[in-house]
């Protein structure tokens with residue numbers, strides 16, 4: 001049986017994900033990486049060309065094929081002929097739930113479908129290394145946790161759950177970059193507050209992490225706020241965790257250094273961390289779940305406070321790959337994921 005994966009969308013998430021899958025397809029044991037590009041745009045010709053060079057194949061809808069051919073992409077297939085051949089579909093559009101209704105729900109349901117964090121309700125949350133077991137349930141649809149959900153979940157897992165420390169409450173402020181360096185829209189000229197539209201959790205960030213852990217029966221007391229800042233670099237997370245028992249600073253540092261998914265840094269600004277990712281990450285992304293500013297960690301009695309940078313969308317990308325590899329290699333998928341260890345650092 002061929003192992004063929006299709007990525008829908010070539011935007012901020014889709015573009016690096018296609019590259020990540022295509023360039024590592026031999027190590028991951030995949031045969032073909034196909035991407036669906038909806039709109040033939042001459043200003044995106046270079047992007048498509050680069051993805052083809054990485055070994056991916058392009059498909060589109062029948063009405064767009066001739067325009068893609070005019071742009072020089074003669075080796076393009078009709079997506080309708082491709083659905084049958086792929087076993088994993090990763091939606092990287094802001095329309096994952098609509099695409100489910102209109103397209104995916106009528107395809108063969110032995111396929112695995114994944115959508116990105118904003119498509120709440122698409123399926124159970126999955127974050128690589130946080131709740132791997134969820135991939136073993138009966139669902140054929142998963143919602144890849146968003147970048148900030150990965151970060152918050154990692155903080156909670158590393159400093160509370162993995163240490164069996166009883167968490168009384170966790171509070172988080174997502175200091176969000178206005179838009180990605182790849183985007184023109186939605187820049188913010190000044191700090192702009194997100195409404196606390198969720199009575200219980202504040203913003204959707206704490207709600208999503210609560211739901212993720214509730215899937216395995218853990219009900220956590222979490223609250224989040226968010227504010228958009230006039231920067232294009234990366235999100236930064238402020239967090240405070242209050243435990244039942246007193247904690248020690250040395251223990252917290254040990255927990256950080258032994259975490260598989262958090263890295264530590266002495267850098268105190270997001271541009272310095274971003275710049276390291278640009279030079280040494282994949283497609284400019286760090287692939288850890290979060291980068292803790294170790295000098296920000298503060299312990300007083302039973303309270304831990306600190307800051308953690310969110311590595312753009314690198315964590316969601318790796319979870320999308322993990323959800324793909326696990327579909328094919330139930331027994332040794334975590335071994336195959338070690339391919340990416342070269343992009344993971346302990347301290348930057």
Ligand SMILES: NC(=O)c1ccc[n+]([C@@H]2O[C@H](COP(=O)([O-])OP(=O)(O)OC[C@H]3O[C@@H](n4cnc5c(N)ncnc54)[C@H](OP(=O)(O)O)[C@@H]3O)[C@@H](O)[C@H]2O)c1
Pocket residue numbers: 008009010011012013014037038039040092093094095099116117118119146147180312313316
């Ligand atoms: N950016 C982030 O940091 C980030 C992080 C975590 C999660 N997410 C989530 O990931 C999803 C994608 O975000 P993004 O930032 O990558 O978006 P984006 O940069 O705006 O790209 C969207 C892509 O989706 C395609 N597209 C849009 N609607 C489509 C449809 N109905 N059918 C097929 N293709 C469609 C567009 O294709 P054409 O241009 O060819 O039309 C474009 O390639 C969103 O749900 C977002 O909330 C984003």
